[in-house]
Amino acid sequence: MLFKKVTSVLAVAGGVAAQRPSNMSICDYYTTALLTNNTAENQYTLLTLLVNTVVIGNYTMPNVGVAVPGILAPGTVDGEDVNLAPYFTGALASTNKGGMTGESVNFLDGGGAAPLMKNMPADDDSSNQYFLLTHLYQFFGGLLQCSQYGMGAFPAYTGDKSMYEVHKFMALDNAEVTYFITQVGLAASSFGVTEADVTAVGTALNSLFGRRCAPAVEVIPPQGAALQAICTEPDCPIADGAMCGLYDNVVEPSSVSSMAGNATMTGNMTTTMSGHATTTVVTTTDASGSVMTFTSTGMATGTTMAPTATVSTAGAAATGLSLMAVAGGIAAMLL
Structure with a gap:
């Protein structure tokens, strides 16, 4: 069963990173290490901090010096421009709601960045944003083998068992998937997770979701096996034992020009430095003219940050991650 395989992948780092026991x-x-007591509530808080940082970039201070742009910020991978924001703002008809083509859905309808910076998924419990963020907390909790997952304050993931079905109308390419996985790695690194553990997680994510035509596998027990590949464009690396016949033809998402209030990423991103700190501001404008701002504050790593995040996979580990060096130690977080 694949869950055992994923477990072994995630456990590999135990023999490399001296700080974390292999068991x-x-x-x-x-x-x-970060929150002292290993309770269901604290495990859920850890996943909230991690996922929120992946989405909007650094917002917890202090951290260990790793700057995280976040997936809403534009970037480049091996010289190829990447902008994932339109998948979240509703600017693309890319959400699978059960039809033959994708639909436009605004996943920033629950307050955008503001509640995330308060360690919340959204301002309410009925928005698309709340649905997306809580499912991400739960999904990663199962993947990272939280011992309190599904207990008490840590609800189990009950979303679609097939990540392919969820993402099939996004037509994601290798650069886009690599950029997402890189942000997960950087977010973990910003909290002091060792490079070995970050690489183990990245390897699992890339193996599960970054290989075109991957056979059906189970990710979150006991949901059962399902197709998981979200990298579906021709430039995505082919999976071992590829079963392309199980996947539908790639459907490119159409742009949505008129969205009645859905946000469109039409703004810009600027990065400023003050001393050793970096502040990244992403400004977006929705269809009604309202402005949303996403602010990412991190620590410089000794080089000036470009206005967009740059990822290079040349010479990186098999995960395709390009990780900034961990400044060292376990981060103390102000909650």
């Missing part, structure tokens, strides 16, 4: 999951170890 302790990544989730449990860093919950204890």
